[in-house]
Amino acid sequence: DIQMTQSPSTLSASVGDRVTITCRASQSISSWLAWYQQKPGKAPKLLIYKASSLESGVPSRFSGSGSGTEFTLTISSLQPDDFASYYCQQQNSYPITFGQGTRLEIK
Amino acid sequence: EVQLVESGGGLVQPGGSLRLSCAASGFTFSDHYMDWVRQAPGEGLEWVGRIRKKVNSYTTEYAASVKGRFTVSRDDSKNSLYLQMNSLKTEDTAVYYCARVRDGDYVFDYWGQGTLVTVSS
Numbered sequence: 001d002i003q004m005t006q007s008p009s010t011l012s013a014s015v016g017d018r019v020t021i022t023c024r025a026s027q028s029i030s031s032w033l034a035w036y037q038q039k040p041g042k043a044p045k046l047l048i049y050k051a052s053s054l055e056s057g058v059p060s061r062f063s064g065s066g067s068g069t070e071f072t073l074t075i076s077s078l079q080p081d082d083f084a085s086y087y088c089q090q091q092n093s094y095p096i097t098f099g100q101g102t103r104l105e106i107k
Numbered sequence: 108e109v110q111l112v113e114s115g116g117g118l119v120q121p122g123g124s125l126r127l128s129c130a131a132s133g134f135t136f137s138d139h140y141m142d143w144v145r146q147a148p149g150e151g152l153e154w155v156g157r158i159r160k161k162v163n164s165y166t167t168e169y170a171a172s173v174k175g176r177f178t179v180s181r182d183d184s185k186n187s188l189y190l191q192m193n194s195l196k197t198e199d200t201a202v203y204y205c206a207r208v209r210d211g212d213y214v215f216d217y218w219g220q221g222t223l224v225t226v227s228s
Binding site: 001032034036038042043044045046049050055087089091094095096097098099100101 | 142151152153154157168169170171204209212213214215216218219220221
């Protein structure tokens with residue numbers, strides 16, 4: 001199985017900050033990586049697919065990069081609505097696996 | 108508008124069974140793979156299983172943690188996805204989401220609101 005490791009697990013930041021979340025795969029997944037945002041009590045929402053493609057309707061302050069085993073999600077200027085949990089997910093091979101999540105908190 | 112609505116969750120004893128349903132609308136259900144993803148209380152997301160389309164012979168894939176106990180099925184005539192859960196364990200307690208798989212990049216582009224399954228005596 002491909003293990004996905006996110007860091008940090010928790011991130012404290014302020015409105016307007018630039019933040020980066022990292023996701024590492026235990027083996028190469030090419031660009032088969034997606035990022036999701038989840039708010040408490042809600043279903044996840046797709047943000048980024050194929051490592052760097054922005055999902056339609058997602059604000060341009062979100063961006064993704066990377067390939068192979070190392071990936072990043074960057075939020076260029078945090079907005080109040082961005083405080084949530086974020087998960088990476090690989091679709092390269094079965095079983096599909098998620099990172100353990102990063103909780104983005106208000107500082 | 109794409110909608111996925113899960114139902115069938117509830118309280119069940121260890122060793123028991125439960126069948127979840129997911130009613131789909133707003134898109135051509137038969138054109139998409141469909142998945143189940145779960146989330147234990149306070150924990151992260153865990154993929155459960157997938158069912159492919161008719162052209163792929165409705166083949167399935169499962170996480171090791173549920174293989175042999177859970178079965179994913181679908182009824183394209185009813186635009187419905189199902190998850191039959193047998194031999195339930197306390198560690199199966201979670202919110203269960205159905206999710207649409209998008210063609211080409213295999214991401215989960217639409218999710219249901221989730222249904223809670225609690226396995227407890």
